Amino acid sequence: MELFGLFKMQFICHLVICYVFLVSGLIVNFLQLCTLPLWAINKQLARKVNCRLAYCISSQMVALLEWWSGTECTLYTDPESYPFYGKENAIVILNHNFEIDFLCGWTFCERFGVLGSSKVLAKKELAYVPVIGWMWYFLEIVFCKRKWEDDQKTVVQSLQRLKDYPENFWFLLYCEGTRFTQKKHKISMEVAEKKGLPKLKYHLLPRTKGFCVTVQHLRGTVTAVYDSTLNFRNNQIPTLLGILNGKKYHADLYVRRLPLDSIPENEAECAMWLHKLYQEKDEFQEKYNLTGCFPGPTLTPPCRPWALLNWLFWILLLLFPLSVLLLQLFQSGSAFIIFTTVVLCFAASLGVRWMISQTEINKGSSYGNKEGQLNNNA
Ligand SMILES: CC/C=C\C/C=C\C/C=C\C/C=C\C/C=C\C/C=C\CCC(=O)SCCNC(=O)CCNC(=O)[C@H](O)C(C)(C)COP(=O)(O)OP(=O)(O)OC[C@H]1O[C@@H](n2cnc3c(N)ncnc32)[C@H](O)[C@@H]1OP(=O)(O)O
Numbered sequence: 037m038e039l040f041g042l043f044k045m046q047f048i049c050h051l052v053i054c055y056v057f058l059v060s061g062l063i064v065n066f067l068q069l070c071t072l073p074l075w076a077i078n079k080q081l082a083r084k085v086n087c088r089l090a091y092c093i094s095s096q097m098v099a100l101l102e103w104w105s106g107t108e109c110t111l112y113t114d115p116e117s118y119p120f121y122g123k124e125n126a127i128v129i130l131n132h133n134f135e136i137d138f139l140c141g142w143t144f145c146e147r148f149g150v151l152g153s154s155k156v157l158a159k160k161e162l163a164y165v166p167v168i169g170w171m172w173y174f175l176e177i178v179f180c181k182r183k184w185e186d187d188q189k190t191v192v193q194s195l196q197r198l199k200d201y202p203e204n205f206w207f208l209l210y211c212e213g214t215r216f217t218q219k220k221h222k223i224s225m226e227v228a229e230k231k232g233l234p235k236l237k238y239h240l241l242p243r244t245k246g247f248c249v250t251v252q253h254l255r256g257t258v259t260a261v262y263d264s265t266l267n268f269r270n271n272q273i274p275t276l277l278g279i280l281n282g283k284k285y286h287a288d289l290y291v292r293r294l295p296l297d298s299i300p301e302n303e304a305e306c307a308m309w310l311h312k313l314y315q316e317k318d319e320f321q322e323k324y325n326l327t328g329c330f331p332g333p334t335l336t337p338p339c340r341p342w343a344l345l346n347w348l349f350w351i352l353l354l355l356f357p358l359s360v361l362l363l364q365l366f367q368s369g370s371a372f373i374i375f376t377t378v379v380l381c382f383a384a385s386l387g388v389r390w391m392i393s394q395t396e397i398n399k400g401s402s403y404g405n406k407e408g409q410l411n412n413n414a
């Protein structure tokens with residue numbers, strides 16, 4: 037293994053990366069909190085400022101993917117659609133099989149200039165994750181409990197608020213509602229059978245309510261749906277810990293731009309439209325497994341330097357005071373202070389490890405996993 041590869045695997049490197057992410061993230065969260073009075077005076081300006089602040093956090097993870105791990109992301113799409121990307125508001129539909137699929141999504145947001153403003157219909161639990169979850173609050177991310185009776189009102193209200201958003205945004209919807217596991221797949225295919233829908237091989241049966249309500253309330257605000265299908269080359273199973281260890285992956289993303297006007301307004305028809313879309317997505321996955329590529333030409337947007345520059349800025353800003361502090365600590369010679377410092381570092385790394393665990397499929401929720409749910413809904 038090359039020397040730099042070994043260096044990337046060192047615990048001390050991970051400690052420094054996590055320290056910079058945590059401290060810069062908390063600083064940005066604090067600055068976001070300070071923008072609260074601005075919302076009352078100039079809401080649109082406050083939103084723009086929050087997009088820039090959010091970029092400072094999310095682009096660090098993008099830089100980790102692009103520059104630290106060297107992961108490559110190839111885009112398959114048609115040349116007619118390409119000029120629209122980043123220039124319009126869009127709903128993005130993505131398969132949910134990989135622990136870093138959101139990060140690959142963020143990479144494309146970064147390359148098309150919509151990273152700071154990107155949105156998602158996210159499970160409520162993520163709102164409490166420090167740094168990212170708190171940042172999302174100020175970005176007006178739409179949260180759901182995945183209980184339609186509870187969600188209906190709040191989701192509609194949050195969507196309505198996006199109507200006058202001052203920046204172009206992509207609204208990501210994982211219609212499957214949870215990450216793919218064999219058990220969840222088996223249960224959701226039993227639901228498909230009961231509903232008389234064709235079985236899917238590579239996807240869970242999509243939950244249609246979130247999609248239909250999003251299309252309904254963002255009509256006029258959003259101009260297209262980007263149907264996106266993600267896969268990794270050579271059957272790689274990427275993880276965030278792998279990225280932190282500098283492991284390089286290769287992601288392939290197939291995107292079709294579908295004008296919003298082509299989606300039926302009627303709820304039942306809209307739901308059927310989504311089911312049909314997932315049947316097509318399943319076929320794309322099948323072809324990818326057979327041929328190792330998606331249909332269409334590759335038009336990969338170039339990697340931009342801004343994520344790396346932002347990351348270097350925070351590293352330089354935060355490493356200097358840390359070095360001075362550590363030097364003073366060790367010079368003090370106090371066993372107690374040194375011990376406390378080591379314990380604090382250990383606690384911080386445990387905290388980040390917990391945050392990373394939020395992305396791990398084997399620690400995922402039981403949503404879509406319970407036979408009971410199936411019976412209730414049947
Ligand atoms: C050019 C480049 C293009 C693209 C680049 C790609 C991407 C970049 C874009 C943006 C990036 C932005 C941000 C990314 C950053 C981070 C993202 C990180 C994570 C967040 C992700 C999540 O948290 S996913 C989980 C939350 N989201 C969702 O769940 C969304 C989907 N769900 C819904 O829409 C649901 O309908 C709901 C949540 C609104 C409501 O949930 P509920 O459970 O109440 O659902 P339903 O009412 O729909 O369920 C009941 C119906 O479902 C049937 N049923 C029962 N069991 C099952 C089963 N196991 N599987 C399927 N269906 C089932 C049941 O019969 C009911 O049927 P009905 O006929 O009555 O509907």
Ligand SMILES: CCCCCCCC/C=C\CCCCCCCC(=O)OC[C@@H](O)COP(=O)(O)O
Nearest residue numbers: 057096097100138168214215391392394400401
């Ligand atoms: C600069 C480098 C920083 C390194 C440290 C990284 C620390 C990690 C920080 C935050 C991680 C939280 C990101 C949240 C995104 C998780 C997305 C996700 O995949 O959610 C799962 C959800 O869809 C479905 O959940 P279930 O499958 O039902 O369960």
